[in-house]
Amino acid sequence: MHPAKRILLGTAGGLLLLLGVLLLVLPGPGLLLVLAGTVLLARAVPAVARFEEPVRTRATQAAEASVASALRIAGTVLTGLALIGAGAVWGARAVDGLPFAGWSTGLSLILSGLIVLGLLVWSHRRVHGGRAKRRPATGRADREGR
Structure with a gap:
């Protein structure tokens, strides 16, 4: 691999890994960013591949x-919506005294809320399938559309 590509992959992987570790305790998709960082780092540094x-x-x-029950799905949806709402409040500086308002x-x-909701949809499709499965036609009426 070209040294410049190795440096680029290593830097991007390290940044994603660091951001993922931070997001393990902050709101956001920490574990998936840790995975993405590990994948990129493994391409740049083969010794890291054993952690992938x-x-x-x-x-x-x-x-x-995250999609094992309706309660978890509802909690994740509420968390995503709460993050989006909090972002609007922080951005608009609607409440005085908020730290880091802006x-x-x-x-x-x-963005974290949108990512949470997007990952929920991805997880649900991955675990439960993309669409409801259709039943095969069983009789003449089904084949003729009756």
Whole structure:
């Protein structure tokens, strides 16, 4: 691999890994960013590849757990909407005394909420399938559209 490409992949992977670790405790898709960072780092530094599969397994388990019940799905939807709402409040400086008020914080909260909702849809499709499965036609009336 060309050294410039290795440096680029290593830098991007390191940044994603660092951001993912931060988002493990902050609102956002931390585990998936840790996975993305690990994948990129493994391309740049082959010794990191041994960590890729355990992180991938854990991220998949977390995605499956997030859509295991209607209560978890509802909680995730409410969390995503709350992040978007909080982002609007922070961005518009609607409440006095908010720390780091402004659109930089507001947009990051809104983006986190959108990512949470997007990942919920992705997880649901991955675990439960993209669309409801159709039943095959069983009789003459079904084949003729009656």
